[in-house]
Amino acid sequence: MAHMQSVPAQQGNGSMRGYVGGFLLSVVLTAAAFGLVMHCTFPAQTAMIALSILAFVQIVVHLVFFLHIDMSAGQRWNVMALGYTALAALFLIGGTMWVMHNVSMNMMSR
Incomplete structure (x- = not known):
C-alpha cells in the first residue's frame, strides 16, 4: 500500500466546473431551439438555419465539455x-x- 502512486484527479477527466458549465450551455441551447420552434417567430427557412446553427454549437459543446476533444x-x-x-x-x-x-x-x- 505504501508504494501506490497517486494519480492526479484532473488527468484525462474534466472538472466539476467544466461539466456543470457544459450542462448549463446544453440546457440553454436546447431551450433556445425549443423556444424557436414553439413560438414560430421566424419564417420556416430562417428557423431551419437557426436550428442547424444551434445544433452545430450543441455538438461542439458536447465534444469539448464532455468528450474532452480539443x-x-x-x-x-x-x-x-x-x-x-x-x-x-x-x-x-x-x-x-x-x-x-x-x-x-x-x-x-x-
Missing part, C-alpha cells in the same frame, strides 16, 4: 477520427439526398 497534440488521432466520421456522414447523407432527388425527378416525368 486541438492538442495528444488528441490529434481523435480529431482525425472525428473528421473522418463527419466526412463519411456527409457523403452518406448527401449521396442519399442526391439519389432520392433524382428518383423523385425521374418518377415525376412519367
Whole structure:
C-alpha cells in the first residue's frame, strides 16, 4: 500500500466546473431551439438555419465539455477520427439526398 502512486484527479477527466458549465450551455441551447420552434417567430427557412446553427454549437459543446476533444497534440488521432466520421456522414447523407432527388425527378416525368 505504501508504494501506490497517486494519480492526479484532473488527468484525462474534466472538472466539476467544466461539466456543470457544459450542462448549463446544453440546457440553454436546447431551450433556445425549443423556444424557436414553439413560438414560430421566424419564417420556416430562417428557423431551419437557426436550428442547424444551434445544433452545430450543441455538438461542439458536447465534444469539448464532455468528450474532452480539443486541438492538442495528444488528441490529434481523435480529431482525425472525428473528421473522418463527419466526412463519411456527409457523403452518406448527401449521396442519399442526391439519389432520392433524382428518383423523385425521374418518377415525376412519367
